[in-house]
Amino acid sequence: MNAHVGQLATPPLAQILQRQRTVFTAEGAVSAATRRDRLARLEAMLKKHADALARAQDEDFGGRHPGFSMMNDVLAPMMSARHCQKALVRWMKTERRAGLFPFSLFGQKTELRHEPKGVVGIIGTWNAPVFTLASPLAYVLAAGNRAILKPSEITPRTARAFAVGIAEFFSPDEIAVVEGGPEVADALTRLPLDHLVFTGSTAIGKKVMQNASENLVPVTLELGGKSPVIVGKSADIGRAAERLAVGKASNSGQICVTPDVVYVDEARADLLVAALKAAFQRQFPAIEGNADVTQVVNARHFERIKGYLDEARAAGTRIELAGDTPTDGSRRLPMALVVNPSPGLRIMQEEIFGPALVVLTYRDVKDVVADINARPRPLALYYFGNDQAEERYVLDHTLSGGVAVNDVLMHAALQDAPFGGVGASGMGRYHGREGFNEFSHLRTVYRAGWFDPRQKMGTLPPYPADLTDKIRKWVGQ
Template identity: 75%
Template structure:
């Protein structure tokens, strides 16, 4: 990164933060009405700019159906906004908690107040460029905060379209969209923000957390990993193949909770591969000149995904291709099904994040669970089957950000349950009441009662023999 460019980015970001923080301090208490007004304006922005945002994503990807972008990056975050608008007033109410005995016997009370933290930075990613900014923003606003948004530089048209939309409906001291390259994101992560949200790779997440640590800025990291799918012997294979194909075909696999590695009993391996191919081809009868097929976002990622598959093929790995190779000069790819690749290959080691998946055969579920536990905790884990004992074993002996049973990816759409990772797949969460709490400071308030019993109890200085006897009695020593 050019040092001069980085310095200018830091100064600009610091100025935005100072402006928002001063406005936050001057505002004081953020009422339910103010929060709901901001959420209503965010909803209006999404609706008015829906088409512009969808067309911008089509341009940035070099081929992504505007209808899909509108569903994934307007309708989905809109659900978060509407949920927060409905629940903000309820979530922010002061709670009563148990008092401190014996003081509570004499009128002492305890309450918990949910207060906004201040200014939250949100750094989005390119694969869901609106969702990864607006969905957490809804919970940030519900909690009464202000926000600095940094869209991915990989999708510049989308970043600009969002900046235009936000500027129309919000003052800069409420929400500011900062466009620019990696140096801008780096500058934002180094600011003394009150909270920071980052969606992206685990490698960059580590750098974000390192930068944030200098100011002890709390972070929410939404990362990823090799989300596994366990297909039990009791599973309806055709149904499993259909749902996996639908999930993996979504955005050509460029989604953080996309199925990555499938495990199927060795007796059903060939049947699953055949079913997957059939389901992918049913979705996408052709690849070339097919607007339904999302292109790989840029040449670097295109070569990365293609390279994973080419390396596996060169190593003698069985590869089944669902669809023909494109002839339209685009970055669209057919779905590659890579069967039992060696552990040393890149496709086995790295999150695929593109139109390819691994299918591995197994003899017993225990070995599958051991394999999953030997790696980093994934953002999502999926199980297909009707065996309640097997399902319980998998849930009890694995750890992941979230789980879906007989489905893939849908848990990320839940608005009344938290979405987040664990370990290498992230920390913290948004969605649900937990998302509101993530961006609030839970402030305990102790209210003294009408009488202080400590003198009568003999626990004030001087600490004499009677005091020691009393304390020992309470301890049980």
């Protein structure tokens, strides 16, 4: 721990980067003990500051249950830190790889070293303002790196609480937190970092990648998209509705892997809509004044979601509300089920990121798969059903960042499997061994043997007259 808690002034970004890179270079190999110590301090920080971080999120959202914030933004990244500590030594081991024939006959050896990249920038987002910083940070630290973190300016109290916590447990030479608006994030993405992690929208992700390309900085982009759900004809409607309602209600739909579009057999569409409404209302008998309902984060996003629904309603779309809309001026909303909206409506074109769910009917699952494939690659895909052949067809003919079967959201909580997107939903990953590799440089080392056979083989100048004929034989001509 150190005495940086009261520190408010932040050095220029380039100065922070230079200082971290200098001490990183001077440190040399980063031992397992050092990495474990940093991970333990991250876990200790989250534990000590859990209440402060939860209160800050409640204030930033204008209403978010402290228990949910602790579960999602304290406990979840703590689990990342613990998993990394347990697996660290195994991940760090130098690997033996196959040698180069025929040199390997004379003692040549090949090894693969997992080495830290250096300084990693991490830009978090407002919907999970601690998780999107601390969970990737665990894997960054496990790989032996240092980090510069930029919290979201949309949740400024959480950003301050997180900065205070980090400053208590880490030197700025190890981890620096820089607060501020979009201009700070823009400046960070233009630095010659050794790696950059960004969580946010696809549109901003494109700008981040463009900025990072100025210095050829590798990026991990955790974006989003309209994650689809297929409710197969063999699905238990009650179970599917329960899991979907729980998933959509989590953080009021303000989660990157939340279900966005649900496809259901037209013969059972009304059953699903009724079951979804009932499942949601079991969680939230009332919306107004209910502290269990997370508010939409700010007025701009509230008006955005309301605008989607108003446009759909004006177009004559069927909309079912799972509860009454509050009249107290809060930003709490019941789940809205938008049934078979026109493809041109904004709710069909843009990620909802709020408590609304599109319900589309189908007759043939192949048409559903075709519709999903006609859209940008989603971060998550969900399938409900007990038909193994249909499940296999869906998995074999779609592509998404991750998949959950007969549930939603839960794959993102796995620590021993990678989490990330594909195509428009992102690139790169963290969690699991793959997360450790993401922030490591996989460095190949070739060790020469005691004899070089090339002269005897006639493959070094001056070339023998029959070299070409020999090569033709080796090629197989």
